[in-house]
Amino acid sequence: MKLDVVSLFPAFVEQVVKVGIPRKAVESGALQFHARDLRNYSDGADRRVDDRSYGGGPGMVMEPGPLADAIAAAKTAIGVEAKVIALSPQGLPMTQALVEQLAAEPALVLICGRYEGLDERVTPLIDFEVSLGDFVLSGGELAAMVLVDAMARLLPGVLGHEGSAEADSFSTGLLDHPHYTRPPLWRDAPVPDVLLSGDHAKIARWRRKQALGATFLKRPDLLEKLQISRTDAELLREFLSEHSGEKN
Incomplete structure (x- = not known):
């Protein structure tokens, strides 16, 4: 370019x-x-x-x-x-x-x-x-x-990982999911077990759920522009239920 x-x-x-x-x-x-x-x-x-x-x-x-x-x-x-x-x-x-x-x-x-x-x-x-x-x-x-x-960031070969740009916030219309790195326990706060499981399908599901939830909480206007699937709707309901439970 x-x-x-x-x-x-x-x-x-x-x-x-x-x-x-x-x-x-x-x-x-x-x-x-x-x-x-x-x-x-x-x-x-x-x-x-x-x-x-x-x-x-x-x-x-x-x-x-x-x-x-x-x-x-x-x-x-x-x-x-x-x-x-x-x-x-x-x-x-x-x-x-x-x-x-x-x-x-x-x-x-x-x-x-x-x-x-x-x-x-x-x-x-x-x-x-x-x-x-x-x-x-x-x-x-x-x-x-x-x-x-x-x-x-979007030019071919610039980012180290081919999927990095696609995973950025807003690329899918949603905010990004949370990220964690080492150590697995820091100030009594652990990394979610699912991210340590090695189960890529479960990890992908968890990340999608967190992205939907973060967007709902922080930028609900973005969700209004999307036509979310039944699966996404279920993930969002699950997130909100879990989020409500954490506050109680």
Whole structure:
């Protein structure tokens, strides 16, 4: 996958591929990453890329010229068809399904907005906008870094185990099940016996039940979007019965 990120702070955005999974993705060749300085496309000696808003009001607006030139340069450098994504509080919510969709693209150009946003005349050059949520950041850099990290996990060969990405929270529409590691007893809290049993069918059933229960307790809105099977419904009833018994 090829990624080109257009930003006023390219050195900041580059930090995302210097650690962890994104770094591994770059080192393995699964991800080709470049951060592009928008100021390099300014016509002025002061490298300015923003100006006051027509009609008045507070804040500055990013000029269309430098943005258009930066997008064109990014597409040329990538060399293949690339969708252009603007990180914006007005965009589509960043969900796991959307991340999976974008990670399947051969190339993307990410635009990090600043100030009051982009000049509206640039929107024909943008395929769509993506948002971290219903809040406002100082700019799109952090959102772009989150998206890069989320996509890097899904690229072929990046994670150590082929099933790791599929098992992540939200990949199945549910939260993840609880995880345990050594020691088997810690501060009088044991690892559930089923996980020590070696019975893979029972372990899978227990994990599914815990995922359903965790989603019901923490994010019931997710369950409302799913059509759960009779087996899942039975597992959830079993979880709630057990959970109620633990509280009594």
